[in-house]
Amino acid sequence: MKKKIYAVIGSPVAHSLSPPMQNAAFQALCVDGEYIAVHVLPEELEDFVADARKRLAGFNITVPHKNAVIPFLDEIDPEAAPAGSINTVTNRNGHLSGTSTDGYGLENALLEAFRYRIAGNTAVFLGCGGAARATAFHFARKGLRKLFLLNRTLSTAEALADEIAAHFPSLEIHTASLADLSAVEDFLNRSTAAIQCTSLGLKTDDPAPIPPELLPAKICFFDTIYKRTHLLKYAEEKGILHADGLGMLLHQGAKSFSIWTGRDAPLEAMRKALQEAHARQH
Template sequence: MPISMRSNSGCVFTATATVCCLSEDKMFELENECIKYAVIGDPVAHSVSPAMQNAGFMAAGLDERYGKYHVKPEDLAGFTEFARHNLYGFNATVPHKSALIPLLDEVAPAALAANSVNTVIVRNGKLYGDSTDGYGLESALQEAFGLEIAGSRIVMLGAGGAAQATAFEFVTRQAAQLTIINRTKSKAEALAAHLAGKSTALTALGNDETALIAAAVENSDVVIQATSAGLHENDAPPLELELLKNAPAVFDMIYKNTAVLQYARSHNIPCADGRGMLLHQGAKSFSLWTQRPAPLAAMRSALDMALNK
């Protein structure tokens, strides 16, 4: 039997067997009444977070389910109102990580400073935002390359939501150098200005400053690909790939075989995709929601299985 309710804004939310969102009416329908956690995004069909989180709940002996919702930007406010009354927590991916912030009741200081939230905890009808992206990336870098952020020289491609959160993590954990490269240089400069005041040396470059990019890459410890380039099959690379030829290591936050990763592999550059980051940020979200350690092995196995299909 579907369960329906009307929010304070007049939006109707129904728990039934299908997932959908209707623009003006802002109707969101649960895949199953048991679902109390979810990931939202636009797009979101590609997400393998449900496989990973559901494996975690099962391994932990928790009778919970995790789904996914395609939420367009114009429907985000309606979804958060729905979540207050129907969910225990949710993850957010592009393009919602910054737009969520003013819709939440409380945001962790680090997430607020980074202007990026990827995890929301629902308690007593209130929404609490946090970011686990930085933690996830740091853990993944340690696993893939044995890299410690403190004292490292990092080149980061991108200045969007995930890049903001990870850049804040790099600065907070005292990376020696952070070079931010973005197609629109002013966005890289704005992020660098926002991060200024710590011990990390900051540089902002535009994609067309090829000589400076090549030098920064060669003198770095790792290049982080933090844009959404590669999420879709025909996406253009985030920069001229030849600029990566002297990179010591490449980490792409996308968990697909992107052009950046293909180039790195073909040139024998140590590299890793974003599955390690997804695993560790998801495990951190799991712990924030449940107040218990995440069953990492079960979540890793489910994630690998989902990505290798």
């Protein structure tokens, strides 16, 4: 039986921690598979997908292709479709089906780090771009009670709120600009968990998206970035419950693995490989 090849695509993608994590999973379960990173520019996406039909058993998608890939797929998971964000594609005899494991990844990262459960709870998202879309829709679907959306451009937060409300009319949603510090403080104080979804923190000289001192002592703070951002450092110094984005990457990757192989992901083998790969990069 021929080895199955899987990939992660994006631009950039060289920094991806997914290949060592997924290859560790294949090795742990003695699955004859290999996972590689492929740099795909936006103008190359259609050709890549056509080639993937013939060569790949499945692939993950990262920035900037999570929405752009949709027209090239044959089937979209109805739960993932409203968010317009796909991160996992499965190839069954040339038929490409897409879903998102991002929401599952964040849900399980928060459960593991904070024992946070979505149903009946409250959450504030800092940033309403790609990272927030799929996860905010997932939280709405899982029974969140109140959703607070903060974004640099208020109209982006309002547009996402309108989209979510169209599918989940009973969910209470509030929006504000990240520049409106009184609203930021109010939203944080009314939330059990804060999820930092902006790209601020990827570069060492990036400012924090909000003044760190606005983080309440009792909040669970999750940063989707893997580095020690200003907000993560502040949370650590003040004894605020906090976690970085590695847990989300682990759990969304484990879900992708299970979708592709039909087997339970070897979580601890994947976690170990992920932590080792992350330590090598930093």
